Amino acid sequence: MNNDTLVESIALYEPTIRLKSLDSMVLKAMRHVDRKKFIPEITNVAHREIILSKMLYDFNLGSDSLEQAPYLNMALPIGYDQTCSQPSVVALMTGLLELEPGMKVLEVGTGCGYQTAILSEMVGSSGHVFSIENVSGLVHEARQNLKNHFGPDYEQRITVIHGDGSEGYPVSGPYHRILFTAGVNSEWKFDTSALIPQFSSGIIVYPNARGPIVRERYDTKIPERTEWGMMGFVPLKKGSVS
Numbered sequence: 001m002n003n004d005t006l007v008e009s010i011a012l013y014e015p016t017i018r019l020k021s022l023d024s025m026v027l028k029a030m031r032h033v034d035r036k037k038f039i040p041e042i043t044n045v046a047h048r049e050i051i052l053s054k055m056l057y058d059f060n061l062g063s064d065s066l067e068q069a070p071y072l073n074m075a076l077p078i079g080y081d082q083t084c085s086q087p088s089v090v091a092l093m094t095g096l097l098e099l100e101p102g103m104k105v106l107e108v109g110t111g112c113g114y115q116t117a118i119l120s121e122m123v124g125s126s127g128h129v130f131s132i133e134n135v136s137g138l139v140h141e142a143r144q145n146l147k148n149h150f151g152p153d154y155e156q157r158i159t160v161i162h163g164d165g166s167e168g169y170p171v172s173g174p175y176h177r178i179l180f181t182a183g184v185n186s187e188w189k190f191d192t193s194a195l196i197p198q199f200s201s202g203i204i205v206y207p208n209a210r211g212p213i214v215r216e217r218y219d220t221k222i223p224e225r226t227e228w229g230m231m232g233f234v235p236l237k238k239g240s241v242s
Contacts, residue, residue: 003034006071006087013073013088026095029121035087036070038114038145040078047077078112080135082234085181089213089231090115096205096215096228097177099123106173106198107131108165109181109236113142117149119179120157129158130172132165134237166190166238173198183209183233190236192216209235 007030042048051069055061059072069076075083094115099105099122110116110133119129133139139162146154161169168178175198184190184206192204201219208214212227 001068001071003036003071004031006035006073007031009073010088010091013091023095025099025122026091029094029118030087030091032121033114033117033149035084035114037148038112038117039070039076039084040112040141042066042069042077044077051076078138078141080137082111082135082138084112084114085233090118092228093179093181093205093207093213094118094122096213097122097179097203099177102126103176104172104174105129106165106169106175106178107181108168108179109133110142110160111138111181113145113149113160115179115181116142116158116160117146120146120150123157125157127157130161130169130175131158132161132163132169134162134164136162164238166236167194168198170198175199176202178202178204180204180206180236181233182236183207183211183231185209185235207231207233209233 007027010030011027042051048066052063052066054074055065055069055072061068073086073088075086078084101124103123104127105119105123107116107119107129110131116129116131123129133142139160143160146158150157178195178198195204196218203219204216206214210232212229213231215226217224
């Protein structure tokens with residue numbers, strides 16, 4: 001079991017193969033990013049038991065295979081009450097963005113940097129990903145993971161910022177695409193109107209904490225809004241955490 005087998009399973013996963021934009025470029029980018037190198041060791045006993053149980057009942061794998069968990073299509077804890085999303089969901093959201101080389105992308109919610117690396121693979125060295133994370137510990141870990149993946153010059157293609165990205169990051173705009181990796185919820189009204197001035201035209205993708213993934217498209221004559229599936233995401237939080 002390795003990263004190639006993970007990508008092969010994503011290519012056959014029913015909810016994602018129905019997405020036309022999940023083309024060979026998305027899968028190619030995911031092949032280049034070894035998920036296991038972005039997932040920290042799972043030391044929490046409760047988390048380990050939950051993952052082992054899921055591996056047994058969903059994948060028919062025994063208790064000696066915990067180290068293979070990053071290569072399975074499942075969400076995994078990365079500390080700080082955060083998770084690295086299920087790879088098929090990462091593929092879905094990446095495909096919805098319809099990325100092209102040279103694009104400038106804003107990602108809200110860096111996490112461990114796995115999704116960030118895939119975005120950067122998609123836009124290439126001529127593009128740039130600005131990723132903002134509100135948990136300082138994850139900022140440090142993501143930067144190290146991205147450095148390990150891309151090399152010491154990773155900052156030429158990715159900028160990781162510690163801060164509140166709930167209303168975007170206008171300082172480095174305008175962007176071609178904006179992606180939220182945490183779910184919006186009913187605790188406060190999420191309004192994309194603050195994001196629209198941060199690009200002239202493009203696509204915003206964001207999930208609900210409990211509900212569909214939403215794509216708002218503004219590069220057409222009439223703005224389009226579409227919804228995909230029913231998901232569960234760690235809720236988006238306002239403010240930065242030191």
